[in-house]
Amino acid sequence: MSPESPSRRRVALSIVRSIATVVVLVVVYYALPLRGEAESGALVLFIGGLVLLGVLIVWQLRAIVRARHPVLRAVEAFASAIPLYLLIFASIYVRLETARPGAFSETLTHTDGLYFTMTVFATVGFGDIAPVTGPARVLVTIQMVGNLLVLGLLGRSVLEAVRRGQTRQGRTPPA
Numbered sequence: 718m719s720p721e722s723p724s725r726r727r728v729a730l731s732i733v734r735s736i737a738t739v740v741v742l743v744v745v746y747y748a749l750p751l752r753g754e755a756e757s758g759a760l761v762l763f764i765g766g767l768v769l770l771g772v773l774i775v776w777q778l779r780a781i782v783r784a785r786h787p788v789l790r791a792v793e794a795f796a797s798a799i800p801l802y803l804l805i806f807a808s809i810y811v812r813l814e815t816a817r818p819g820a821f822s823e824t825l826t827h828t829d830g831l832y833f834t835m836t837v838f839a840t841v842g843f844g845d846i847a848p849v850t851g852p853a854r855v856l857v858t859i860q861m862v863g864n865l866l867v868l869g870l871l872g873r874s875v876l877e878a879v880r881r882g883q884t885r886q887g888r889t890p891p892a
Contacts, residue, residue: 723786731789735796742797746804747827751811759812763856766805774798774871778878787882791875802867806860807834813853820853821846838864 723731777794784790811830814820823846825833833846837860848854 723789727786727789731786731792735793738793738797739800742800742804746808746831749808749827751808751827751830752815753812759809759816762812763805763809766801766808770798770801770805773801774874778874781875781878782882782885784882785886787879790882791879794875795871798871799867802863803834803838804831806837806856806863807831809856810834810853813856817850817852820848820850822849834860837861840864 774794777790777798781787781790781794807827807830810821810833811825811827814825814830818824821833823829825846829846836843836846837857848857
Protein backbone atom coordinates (compact mmCIF):
# COMPACT_ATOMS: atom_id res chain seq x y z
CA MET A 718 0.00 0.00 0.00
CA SER A 719 1.47 3.38 -0.98
CA PRO A 720 1.85 6.13 1.66
CA GLU A 721 -1.01 8.19 0.23
CA SER A 722 -3.42 5.24 0.01
CA PRO A 723 -6.07 5.13 2.70
CA SER A 724 -5.89 2.31 5.20
CA ARG A 725 -8.46 -0.46 5.18
CA ARG A 726 -9.86 1.01 8.36
CA ARG A 727 -10.42 4.39 6.68
CA VAL A 728 -12.06 2.72 3.69
CA ALA A 729 -14.33 0.69 5.97
CA LEU A 730 -15.20 3.79 8.00
CA SER A 731 -16.05 5.69 4.81
CA ILE A 732 -18.32 2.85 3.67
CA VAL A 733 -20.02 2.67 7.07
CA ARG A 734 -20.57 6.46 7.09
CA SER A 735 -21.99 6.29 3.55
CA ILE A 736 -24.41 3.51 4.47
CA ALA A 737 -25.39 5.30 7.68
CA THR A 738 -26.08 8.50 5.73
CA VAL A 739 -28.40 6.69 3.35
CA VAL A 740 -30.19 4.94 6.22
CA VAL A 741 -30.70 8.22 8.12
CA LEU A 742 -32.02 9.97 5.00
CA VAL A 743 -34.50 7.14 4.31
CA VAL A 744 -35.65 7.06 7.95
CA VAL A 745 -36.21 10.84 7.88
CA TYR A 746 -38.13 10.49 4.61
CA TYR A 747 -40.47 7.87 6.08
CA ALA A 748 -40.94 10.02 9.21
CA LEU A 749 -41.96 13.11 7.24
CA PRO A 750 -45.67 13.93 7.45
CA LEU A 751 -46.26 14.34 3.71
CA ARG A 752 -50.05 14.19 3.87
CA GLY A 753 -51.69 17.57 3.52
CA GLU A 754 -54.28 19.51 1.59
CA ALA A 755 -52.24 22.58 0.67
CA GLU A 756 -50.53 22.31 -2.71
CA SER A 757 -48.30 25.23 -1.72
CA GLY A 758 -46.63 22.94 0.81
CA ALA A 759 -45.34 20.84 -2.09
CA LEU A 760 -43.75 23.90 -3.68
CA VAL A 761 -42.13 24.97 -0.40
CA LEU A 762 -40.87 21.42 0.16
CA PHE A 763 -39.49 21.28 -3.39
CA ILE A 764 -37.70 24.64 -3.28
CA GLY A 765 -36.45 24.06 0.27
CA GLY A 766 -35.20 20.60 -0.68
CA LEU A 767 -33.34 21.88 -3.73
CA VAL A 768 -31.74 24.69 -1.70
CA LEU A 769 -30.67 22.14 0.92
CA LEU A 770 -29.28 19.90 -1.83
CA GLY A 771 -27.34 22.81 -3.35
CA VAL A 772 -25.85 23.76 0.01
CA LEU A 773 -24.94 20.12 0.69
CA ILE A 774 -23.24 19.75 -2.70
CA VAL A 775 -21.19 22.95 -2.29
CA TRP A 776 -20.16 21.89 1.24
CA GLN A 777 -19.27 18.38 0.03
CA LEU A 778 -17.18 19.68 -2.90
CA ARG A 779 -15.20 21.93 -0.56
CA ALA A 780 -14.72 19.03 1.85
CA ILE A 781 -13.43 16.80 -0.96
CA VAL A 782 -10.79 19.34 -1.97
CA ARG A 783 -9.59 19.67 1.66
CA ALA A 784 -9.81 15.97 2.52
CA ARG A 785 -6.77 13.87 3.29
CA HIS A 786 -8.30 11.16 1.09
CA PRO A 787 -10.39 12.96 -1.54
CA VAL A 788 -11.65 9.78 -3.22
CA LEU A 789 -13.13 8.45 0.01
CA ARG A 790 -14.72 11.84 0.68
CA ALA A 791 -16.18 11.76 -2.85
CA VAL A 792 -17.83 8.40 -2.13
CA GLU A 793 -19.43 9.93 0.95
CA ALA A 794 -20.54 12.95 -1.08
CA PHE A 795 -22.37 10.74 -3.55
CA ALA A 796 -23.86 8.74 -0.68
CA SER A 797 -25.51 11.87 0.63
CA ALA A 798 -26.29 13.92 -2.49
CA ILE A 799 -27.89 11.27 -4.72
CA PRO A 800 -30.22 9.81 -2.06
CA LEU A 801 -31.20 13.31 -0.91
CA TYR A 802 -31.99 14.28 -4.50
CA LEU A 803 -34.15 11.17 -4.97
CA LEU A 804 -35.91 11.56 -1.64
CA ILE A 805 -36.77 15.19 -2.42
CA PHE A 806 -38.63 14.05 -5.53
CA ALA A 807 -40.27 11.12 -3.74
CA SER A 808 -41.50 13.54 -1.05
CA ILE A 809 -42.86 15.95 -3.63
CA TYR A 810 -44.69 13.21 -5.50
CA VAL A 811 -46.39 11.96 -2.33
CA ARG A 812 -47.22 15.51 -1.24
CA LEU A 813 -48.62 16.42 -4.68
CA GLU A 814 -50.76 13.28 -4.82
CA THR A 815 -52.26 13.98 -1.40
CA ALA A 816 -52.87 17.66 -2.18
CA ARG A 817 -54.30 16.83 -5.61
CA PRO A 818 -55.76 13.32 -5.59
CA GLY A 819 -55.54 11.79 -9.05
CA ALA A 820 -52.27 13.52 -9.96
CA PHE A 821 -50.86 10.03 -10.47
CA SER A 822 -52.49 6.87 -11.75
CA GLU A 823 -52.72 5.61 -8.18
CA THR A 824 -52.52 6.99 -4.66
CA LEU A 825 -48.93 7.21 -3.49
CA THR A 826 -47.60 6.06 -0.15
CA HIS A 827 -44.04 6.88 0.94
CA THR A 828 -42.91 3.58 -0.56
CA ASP A 829 -44.81 4.20 -3.81
CA GLY A 830 -43.30 7.68 -4.11
CA LEU A 831 -39.80 6.30 -3.63
CA TYR A 832 -40.46 3.42 -6.03
CA PHE A 833 -41.77 5.79 -8.71
CA THR A 834 -38.82 8.14 -8.23
CA MET A 835 -36.37 5.26 -8.64
CA THR A 836 -38.08 3.99 -11.82
CA VAL A 837 -37.83 7.49 -13.32
CA PHE A 838 -34.21 7.90 -12.17
CA ALA A 839 -33.22 4.51 -13.57
CA THR A 840 -35.20 5.27 -16.77
CA VAL A 841 -37.00 1.96 -16.37
CA GLY A 842 -40.55 3.35 -16.29
CA PHE A 843 -42.57 0.20 -15.70
CA GLY A 844 -45.80 2.10 -16.36
CA ASP A 845 -47.61 0.91 -13.24
CA ILE A 846 -47.50 4.43 -11.77
CA ALA A 847 -47.75 7.38 -14.13
CA PRO A 848 -48.29 11.13 -13.79
CA VAL A 849 -51.80 12.02 -14.92
CA THR A 850 -52.22 15.75 -14.34
CA GLY A 851 -50.26 18.59 -15.93
CA PRO A 852 -48.43 19.62 -12.73
CA ALA A 853 -47.43 16.00 -12.03
CA ARG A 854 -46.11 15.60 -15.58
CA VAL A 855 -44.16 18.85 -15.33
CA LEU A 856 -42.62 17.70 -12.06
CA VAL A 857 -41.64 14.33 -13.53
CA THR A 858 -40.14 16.11 -16.55
CA ILE A 859 -38.13 18.32 -14.18
CA GLN A 860 -36.86 15.18 -12.45
CA MET A 861 -35.85 13.62 -15.79
CA VAL A 862 -33.81 16.68 -16.74
CA GLY A 863 -32.48 16.91 -13.19
CA ASN A 864 -31.38 13.28 -13.36
CA LEU A 865 -29.15 14.09 -16.31
CA LEU A 866 -27.79 17.19 -14.59
CA VAL A 867 -27.16 15.41 -11.30
CA LEU A 868 -25.38 12.52 -12.93
CA GLY A 869 -23.39 14.67 -15.34
CA LEU A 870 -22.64 17.85 -13.43
CA LEU A 871 -22.37 16.31 -9.98
CA GLY A 872 -20.16 13.54 -11.30
CA ARG A 873 -17.91 15.98 -13.12
CA SER A 874 -17.79 18.38 -10.16
CA VAL A 875 -16.90 15.63 -7.71
CA LEU A 876 -14.17 14.28 -9.99
CA GLU A 877 -12.76 17.81 -10.39
CA ALA A 878 -12.81 18.27 -6.60
CA VAL A 879 -10.94 14.97 -6.18
CA ARG A 880 -8.37 16.10 -8.75
CA ARG A 881 -7.88 19.42 -6.97
CA GLY A 882 -7.62 17.69 -3.61
CA GLN A 883 -4.97 15.32 -4.89
CA THR A 884 -3.07 18.15 -6.59
CA ARG A 885 -3.22 20.19 -3.38
CA GLN A 886 -1.52 17.32 -1.59
CA GLY A 887 1.17 17.04 -4.24
CA ARG A 888 -0.17 13.82 -5.68
CA THR A 889 -0.56 13.29 -9.38
CA PRO A 890 -4.22 12.53 -10.08
CA PRO A 891 -5.00 9.79 -12.60
CA ALA A 892 -5.60 11.05 -16.16
